[in-house]
Amino acid sequence: MCLRLLSFSPRTRAQLADALRRKGVDDEVAEQVLGRYTEVGLIDDEAFARAWVQSRHNGRGLARRALAAELRQRGVADETVKDAVEELAPEQEESAARELIAKRMAATRGLDPTKRTRRIVGVLARKGYPGSLSYRLVREALEAEGTEELPDIPVDD
Template identity: 30%
Template sequence: MEQEHNPKQTGTISKIEVQKKNKQRYNIYIDGDYAFAVHEDILISQRLQKGKEITASELDVITAEEQYKKAERAAYHYLSYRPRTRKEIKDSLLRKDVEAGIVEQILDKLETEGYINDLDFALRWVSERIQLKLKGPLVLKEELRQKGISSRDIAEALGQLEYEEQVDACMRLAEKKWDQVKKRYTEKREQKHKLMMYLQRRGFSFEVIQPVIQRLEES
């Protein structure tokens, strides 16, 4: 845990020491007293060294850069697990009490670098979820909406789904559910109705469900 900032943070740097638990962070001492801690990136960019005079304006710059770099590292760490949408990263940073202005700067940078691409995210999401999770377009649309994907990108991603691809996923899902429905309900009409309701809740349209149920009945 870092020490609390010393109220007296301006003056001459008397000592710089690397932290024991984080070799990339340095404790800065002003006139013999601990003043603040910075990442090595700021140590280099601001040319902090023993004997350097720190003015109030320079301290403001150091503090702002430290806040930005800390938030930026948090964003890269959050992205390291899996791709994220712009909204997911924004929400994550805001939960860490990062200033809204800094958040937007980081998001714009990540988009420029290609780390954020909501359309690519939506395309992958739709392709993977319909194949692996057997979820239909209506459910996928809501999932993407909750992740902050724009209506235009959602429409483009869902537009990649071929009709036969939807029927295939719906059929696989129906086959898994069909035996359960037949065991629980005896009347064929009720079996058909319950299966249809289930497939609709999973996001498939009537145009996709109808031929699936017909094939099941024929088989």
């Protein structure tokens, strides 16, 4: 069963343990199987977490906070999550945020600057970006665009 699941996509140890539990596999047997799979390298939560961070950041533009939450949902240990998201450089995160802002700026052109700012900051917040970074980058984008009345929206992280 574990091999079948792993043949479709990489899984964490916790995901495989849940699958075995749902199928009624004895906990002791499940632990032996998972231990052996870990020993031979079929299960590697650290590699899974690193690959997840790069894939989801590059593909969806997710920030550290959102990536950490997704990894925790998949049962990855906190220390492993921390190590994986720390590999994402702040410059990478800021660059991805700028790309998202550029897309949303084009889509919200013509709206009131305050409304634009709230919408774009909201998009970034849902992707896990801190409010202070989001607001600063949106403000810079509005200034670069030549928006005369820049909104003053308080942001809490």
